[in-house]
Amino acid sequence: xxxxxxxxxxxxxxxxxxxxxxxxxxxxxxxxxxxxxxxxxxxxxxxxxxxxxxxxxxxxxxxxxxxxxxxxxxxxxxxxxxxxxxxxxxxxxxxxxxxxxxxxxxxxxxxxxxxxxxxxxxxxxxxxxxxxxxxxxxxxxxxxxxxxxxxxxxxxxxxxxxxxxxxxxxxxxxxxxxxxxxxxxxxxxxxxxxxxxxxxxxxxxxx
Numbered sequence: 001x002x003x004x005x006x007x008x009x010x011x012x013x014x015x016x017x018x019x020x021x022x023x024x025x026x027x028x029x030x031x032x033x034x035x036x037x038x039x040x041x042x043x044x045x046x047x048x049x050x051x052x053x054x055x056x057x058x059x060x061x062x063x064x065x066x067x068x069x070x071x072x073x074x075x076x077x078x079x080x081x082x083x084x085x086x087x088x089x090x091x092x093x094x095x096x097x098x099x100x101x102x103x104x105x106x107x108x109x110x111x112x113x114x115x116x117x118x119x120x121x122x123x124x125x126x127x128x129x130x131x132x133x134x135x136x137x138x139x140x141x142x143x144x145x146x147x148x149x150x151x152x153x154x155x156x157x158x159x160x161x162x163x164x165x166x167x168x169x170x171x172x173x174x175x176x177x178x179x180x181x182x183x184x185x186x187x188x189x190x191x192x193x194x195x196x197x198x199x200x201x202x203x204x205x206x207x
Contacts, residue, residue, distance in 0.1 A: 049077035158195025
C-alpha cells in the first residue's frame with residue numbers, strides 16, 4: 001500500500017509571526033487584570049502559582065514571554081483557563097454574558113454615588129460601560145481623563161445635570177449627552193429622588 005503525504009497549505013511566515021506577537025502582547029495585560037480582579041498582590045500570586053514575583057512582574061509589563069508551563073501554573077492559581085490569557089477575546093468569544101450582581105464589578109468612589117461595571121473586564125482598557133446610581137444631591141466630580149477620552153451618558157431615571165469644561169446640560173429620562181472627558185467634568189443629581197444613568201467611557205490615544 002502506498003501512502004501519500006498530504007501537502008500542507010502554504011502559510012505566510014510574517015503573518016504567523018505577527019499573530020504570535022499579538023497573542024504575546026495580550027498576556028501581560030490579561031494577567032494584570034485577572035490578578036487585580038481577584039484582589040491578589042504579586043507576592044500572593046507568586047505563592048499560589050510557584051512562579052517568582054519578578055517573573056510575574058516581567059510578564060505583566062510584557063518584558064518576558066512565559067512558557068506554557070508558567071502560563072499553566074498562573075492560570076491554575078487564578079482559577080481560569082489558560083486560553084483566557086492568550087486568546088483574542090473578540091475572536092474567541094462570540095457570545096458573552098456578564099452576570100448581574102457580581103461583587104467584583106461594583107464601582108465605588110469617595111463621592112455620594114455608586115455603580116457597577118457592565119462590560120467584560122478584558123475590555124476596560126479601551127471602553128468602560130457603567131450603570132451609576134445617585135441619591136438625592138449625589139455628585140460625581142472627575143478630573144480630566146486621558147487626552148481624547150469621550151463619555152456618553154443616558155439618563156434612565158431622575159434628573160441629571162452634566163458639566164464638561166464650560167458646557168452644561170440638564171437631562172431627563174431618555175436624554176443622552178456626549179461630551180469630552182479630557183476636561184474637568186461633573187455629573188449631579190438635580191432631582192428630589194434617586195437618579196440612574198448608563199455611562200460609557202471611551203479611551204482614545206489619538207483624536
